Amino acid sequence: MSIPPPPGPQQPYQAPDPYGPPSGQPYGQQPYGQPPYGPPYQTWGQGYSPYTRPSPVNGLAIASLVLGLLCCIPAAGLVLGVIALVQIRKKGQSGKGMAIAGSILSSVGLALWILALATGGLSEMWEGFKEGAKEGTDFSVVKGQCFNTVGGSLEGLTYDVDEVPCAGEHDGEVFGEFRLTGSAFPGDGGVSVAADEKCYPLQDAYAMDSWALPEDVDVYYFGPTRTSWRLGDREVTCIFGNTDETAGLTGSLRADETTLDADQVALLKALNTVDATLYEEPEDYPEDDLPGYQVWSEDLRDVLGDQIEALNAHSWPADTEKSVSALVKDMEGAQKEWAKAAVADDPDAFYTHYDKGYAYVDGPTTVTAREALGLASDPPSYDEDYDSGDSGSDGSELDV
Structure with a gap:
């Protein structure tokens, strides 16, 4: 058994050798009567380091808070907040406050959405959005x-x-x-x-x-x-x-009626009505669709009859009456030719009346009547290959 040293004055503290203990002496053991090697230090518990490092923030907590603030997908924000709270408790992460705040805000947003759906407010909001968006698309x-x-x-x-x-x-x-x-x-x-x-x-x-x-x-x-x-x-x-x-x-x-006088409008209405029927000519040739051309000829006969009646019923100025009367006479001749074309027995006979029926269109009497009324008098040039459907x-x- 070793005997402890006698009591006496304490030995003065000796600074440790910066290069470690003397050669041959075990580390941590000091000569008799001397304090341990080096100053005392604190040991750290399991799982900690000697430096303070903050625990990571849970990402779902952040997402829950963002969705809760935006209120765009409240149900998703609420679900993410609940999942974040579970993960924080298990992993020791931070962000509990954000997860709780996100869950609360998302719950409020979800309640507002449900209320809007029940009262029709959401529908009104969407209609308002569409109207606002349309303002950017309408001219x-x-x-x-x-x-x-x-x-x-x-x-x-x-x-x-x-x-x-x-x-x-x-x-x-x-x-x-x-x-x-x-x-x-x-x-x-x-x-x-x-x-x-x-x-x-x-x-x-x-x-x-x-x-x-x-x-x-x-x-x-x-x-x-x-x-x-x-x-x-x-x-x-x-x-x-x-x-x-x-x-x-x-x-x-x-x-139109806002820029033309009544006489000009009366003549143009008659001419344009006949032209509209002329444009309805069947696409096939008479050799392939004679019945179709016969029906179309009947329509022209009837339309010409209506417009001749309208022109004769109109009161024309004295200086234009003669020109309009000459045009009406040509229209009456065309009406007779279309009536004969409607009952033609074969394509050759049909073509004979077809050509005579078209003769007055944009002819001399049309030009003269237009000149008398102050309208354009240069006939347009027509492209035979024109097809309005291609425009x-x-x-x-x-x-x-």
């Missing part, structure tokens, strides 16, 4: 208005136009509009077909004097896109534009 252009587009093109996609006076240079002039029907977007091709079918009749009502239209003017239109269709856009706007993008238009092309497919469309 303010109306019938009779002239405008310029960005870049001067009437083809492709546009988001805005600038109204300008029709008297000056401009890119387009609106002459009509109509709304598409149906719930499903008909596609760009379907919009083009509808524009071809409905814009051309509107053209005849807006520019009644077709002879006054420049040859380089064609029909274009604003149509809805697939995106604007989802927001309720159904409007198709029919416009005049120049086939040469660098040329544009100058002056208004409007010629939309040639790109005469401006999507909005």
